[in-house]
């Protein structure tokens with residue numbers, strides 16, 4: 001990359017993080033207006049992880065995600081309006097309104113779902129990778145999951161199998177140090193999760209998940225190793241969620257001071273400062289970015305507002321396939 | 327008699343508190359039961375009162391902590407294990423079926439498992455297809471388990487202690503829409519009988535047989551049917567395994583018609599089992615075929631209008647009951 005392209009790329013990373021942040025802020029507002037219902041989990045504070053990891057993937061790679069997946073979906077390229085309409089429950093939503101916030105799906109970008117069973121996505125990623133390996137395709141199956149999933153049996157079974165069969169899985173652990181109200185140290189005998197992963201004989205590293213460039217660089221390296229046939233790779237991305245676990249969480253389990261400490265490492269603020277210092281960003285550019293993002297989100301909300309309800313007669317559609325297997 | 331104003335949630339909390347005070351072998355264990363206060367706030371405040379040994383937070387390891395509950399029960403404790411929702415209990419299904427339900431029989435009666443497992447069930451809150459299903463009927467299929475579904479404040483308050491006194495594993499299903507149900511209880515409310523179904527509303531024309539989260543809807547339907555001159559009896563099963571056949575059959579023998587309201591899917595459901603028992607034991611008493619109101623056979627959708635269309639509703643119960651009584655569906 002030459003310098004100009006490099007500068008543009010860094011601005012792009014900032015822009016994507018801002019896009020997630022603003023989308024989440026809007027989602028919270030719409031939730032309080034009861035436009036969005038059900039469970040909703042915000043990604044505020046963790047933006048560098050989604051942007052750094054998913055930007056490093058190819059278009060035909062697969063992504064398996066969690067219920068905290070708005071940011072993943074946006075970076076992956078699912079239109080904001082399709083995600084917003086989904087959260088409204090509209091049939092124009094990417095899952096026809098049947099999934100809601102926790103179950104964003106998009107075949108076009110191989111976004112294989114927000115999964116709301118903790119650890120439930122890991123075996124899927126292993127299977128997607130197995131299919132690629134059997135069919136001789138050099139694709140990566142990336143799987144995002146939280147620190148909480150590391151306590152599930154499915155985590156251990158999946159890492160073992162992927163390593164044993166040398167499958168092209170990229171395990172991306174979003175370690176935000178909490179599983180709902182349970183601090184990592186209260187759940188794990190070995191809280192250095194990459195050490196735990198390493199025991200399955202796969203590449204495993206810890207990365208500063210508040211530093212988007214570090215996340216991107218680590219993911220590129222790891223994805224390259226996986227794509228080259230080196231077997232699975234595990235990244236522990238240390239980050240923090242600034243918002244509550246979900247919209248129902250009184251946050252009795254953590255100190256405000258701890259949240260404030262982490263807020264000082266806000267990945268967007270840090271990166272913005274870095275870009276300004278490098279002379280790559282000025283007020284006008286930032287203002288333009290914010291304006292474009294605001295317009296995109298306003299359009300997404302308008303799209304969702306104007307959307308329609310799937311006819312109730314269609315309720316039982318797609319319980320089984322409507323045509324022959326492809 | 328003095329009474330207290332309470333909610334379903336508080337009634338369960340009070341039952342847990344009472345159990346912890348009464349029996350030093352009792353402890354509560356599960357995901358986020360302590361510092362977080364319980365994912366449905368049932369155990370809020372108990373950590374401060376009883377400490378982390380007895381209000382025990384676990385990692386996200388359903389199979390491991392349910393299995394540990396079984397082991398602790400074998401070792402002389404009286405654990406109350408909380409699983410956040412029935413959906414996540416599937417990760418512990420192996421422990422519940424292959425260990426909790428079988429050890430006594432497999433060991434020739436040597437090892438009983440005095441364990442209580444509580445979990446949330448049911449839909450209606452737009453939580454889509456991984457947080458909304460009613461799978462208690464599956465558990466009711468399993469010999470070796472007792473399966474309870476408290477639908478009233480009295481049962482929320484009273485079933486836990488009775489379950490703890492049972493020498494074998496008991497599963498208690500709490501419908502998520504019931505937690506905020508408010509009302510009064512006698513100040514000295516305590517253990518209740520867990521073997522019998524209850525007639526919640528007597529009636530002559532049709533028996534509406536239901537349990538758990540469908541009870542309020544069914545009572546609403548019965549109230550509205552009364553306005554059109556149909557006198558419906560409402561039976562609250564309370565225990566899904568074993569079923570109280572005597573109460574069901576006595577009611578059906580008197581009304582000669584039955585509608586079963588069950589939030590599970592129709593195929594292979596608890597409703598199917600009850601229907602079969604009525605057919606086997608009261609066929610000649612019936613004036614009409616047994617009818618069922620169940621959830622549509624789809625994974626639960628998120629969008630509210632679709633979810634409501636998928637769930638049993640009072641309107642449907644009314645239409646079906648009217649059809650049986652008047653023969654005009």
Ligand SMILES: Cc1ncc(C[n+]2csc(CCOP(=O)(O)OP(=O)(O)O)c2C)c(N)n1
Pocket residue numbers: 068116117118119145146147148149150174176178179180245357386388410414417
């Ligand atoms: C198998 C299972 N158990 C419990 C839950 C309830 N639950 C939803 S999110 C969550 C915390 C998960 O924490 P983590 O994996 O660290 O992800 P984070 O929310 O921090 O992104 C829990 C316990 C669930 N969805 N699935």
Ligand SMILES: [Mg+2]
Pocket residue numbers: 146147148174175176177178179180
């Ligand atoms: Mg976490």
